[in-house]
Amino acid sequence: MVRWLREPLPMLQDLSARYGVAFSVRVPRMEQPMVFFSDPAAVKQIWAGDPEVFRAGEANVILKSSLGGNSILLLDGERHLRERRLMLPPFHGERMKAYGIAMRDAAAREVARWPVGKEFPIQHPMQGITLDVIMRTIFGVEDEARLAPLREALVRWTTLATSRLGTALLLLTPPEHAPKIQQLASKGLGRLLPWASIVKAMEDTDRVVRELIARRRREGTEGREDILSMLLDARDERGQRMTDDELRDEMLTLLVAGHETTATTLAWTIHHLLSNPAWYARVRAEVAEVAGGGLIEPDQVDKLVLLDAAIKETLRLTPIIPLVARHLKKPSTIGGFELPAGAVAAACIYLVHHRPDLWPEPERFDPGRFVGKKPDPTHYFPFGGGTRRCLGMAFATYEMRIVLATILARVELAAAPGTPVKLVRRGITLAPSGGMPIVVTARR
Template sequence: MISLKENLSDQNVNKLPDGNRRNDWLQTIKVILQPIEMLEETQQRYGDIFTSRFASFPTQILISNPQAIQALFTADSQLFDSGSGNQIVQPLVGANSVILLDGDRHLQQRKLLMPTFHGERMRAYGELIREITLQVTSQWSIGKPFIARASMQDISLQVILRAVFGLKSGERYQQIKQVLTEMLDTFNTPLSVIFLFFKSLQRDLGAWSPWGKFIRRRQQLDELIYQEIRERRHQTEYGEDILSLLMSARDEQGQPMSDVELRDELMTMLFAGHETTAISLAWALYWIHYVPEVREKLLLELNSLDIAHTDPATITQLPYLNAVCSETLRITPVTFFSFPRILKAPMKFMGYDLPKGMMISPCIYLTHHRPDIYPEPQRFQPERFLERQFSPYEFLPFGGGNRRCLGMAFALFEMKLVLATILSQYSLELLDKVPLKPVRRGIVFAPPGGVRLKVKQDIASNRVERPTA
């Protein structure tokens, strides 16, 4: 990485010193294995706008300046492509995913998908989320440690399978759950994620090779998804799940989504909406129990309601609960970058003349840790979000502009309901009261070890804890 001023002083960002390709690979390995250290060191050295070059990616500018982010998010979207900058996820979601589309196709697909995540349709899933949360947590035993991320992943996956796919317990439900979990675990370490970053390693060398194993699991999942789609095509009535809504949707020409398009959007929801929510919930449980005063304030707010009998929409409006979720997404964002924008033509940006093909990537992590916006940025302090309103260029856990995550409202809704349900039912104790730094899990960032907790008896309340199993 080098200073933007250094690199653009001659208005030619493509003029690289000899031998830089070796540096590209070293930088790529470092961003895979030590992303936080690399980002913080580079920002400290060069400021909040600088260039970087990684293997398999075009030259890009990383920005964590709110003014630059605002200029990018509010610019005419026709000036940029974005989908072509997200090719790293194509093996996971498929070429027809809204994440990978540009231009009219991207706009058309967003219009088809957007209604499924808002309004009454989303709120109708409130009771389902609570039911699944209670079912999963009923397996916890007093005094017995459990891994928060694993439990939250179980909850979020069941929510996806039932709310998105409309599946209930059965053979296909269990098969999809198992295969998807195995697929996610393919890239669960920083070292294994190199297969996503380096296309030259994406070779099927047999069932026991890393990429070969991934390909076979993906084929298994595809078969299960296409079976479900084919069966739904023959149904005379559609349900209220998101797959049914997508199958009944029509574009401006009156055409439905094809099986392949449906498959790719379902895979996008499975990967983008399942593990991200689970990781955010694990981080929230960590921070709530790592900072005792946060837990006390949150319980005080939750105890003001009968959570089990309160309308889910009312629960999600609780101010301190909202602040806790926002601060979790600020201090430990699941993704470190918003979707990049790639210039379709030369452009003047923040005083620099940028050439066609330049990629601009807003860095969520660095923006969320700016001390001029968030004093003591390493401190977990939900009160920040009660004291002031942050702009969408200062707080952007779901990206922004025309590429902001479609599932944002659903993810926040689920996150708040799950936390409220758990904390109103159980008194938990954090077993590893140590500072945790995010580690790479695939293309997202999770708490190392998954956050170890245990259920303890809450002597101060009148709740009767379940007996030890």
């Protein structure tokens, strides 16, 4: 566990070099092992597995103490399907595209503040943009005064939770003990514990989210198309509405899953483009041509073929989530191995994306691999797969193209000199070190 925490990728590389396309890892407190697969045939079986047997919600149990047991990430079976059907439409098609201008404006506002000639880490401003976008999308609120308290609490929480201490707590605290530790940390002498500031930030975020929910209940949902209003109006098969606890868990899940991931991928894409000047120049030229020298319009996004390929290649080379897991309810055969009930089958995104037989010269950044090609979902799956594939995939890829096109149109960038970027863990994601420092060399 310590190695998994400190150096996840060298650990995966070592184990796969030693044992091949399937290996088991004993995880403390788990009776059965976690089995990592990097064979496309096994991945295919994981995607096709019966959701009643291949339980993603149960495999995500470590997220319960932060997101709550009603989070879509924690649900399985019928309830998962029902909630997914409800939450998916606003993140697709025309409803998603309606957010295009807001995405572009959030990016343009942020870029306007960047200093010229001074080094700064890009992760934080990226997080600012993606948080702004997701807050407005799911709450349908434009009023900055209402959003500011949520932004403050959430940034404080995610910053602490993705620090070294926060990451260690997330991965090493047994899920069943997490509520007790939280209670202790928020009371009396427990406030002196290292957990206390994280728990306080969580409590503040929780309070602000609940206030926004209560306010919408009072004001009503008529004529509103945002996700909170839709979830407030939804009824289950018995005609029951969602409770405040359920609403809180889902809103928090979308807030957290919907901004850190996208921000880190944006930071990685900028890192790879700046490290590969030929591709940087090609992508910038494409943006200038498509947008005619101005800012990108939402209906031009599909023409950004090279930028899209650069983002896809970034997610191949440096996927921010290294694996997705399914807890097996019954004994199952995967990749020719018999796994007992209780084992966890993991489709290893990182290892499959780095297989030289599927991706020649896998360590080379080459967006050309994706130009005019649709990858096989068992060779490339940065957003997971099957019935659990990322709910925000279309939204995230749309948002990333708009944000990057806006940045590339407005400023010229260079990597900060003398600071080599390494891969580091940020909570459950893998991010560039030091927040990916850059310098703006010119404004356009």
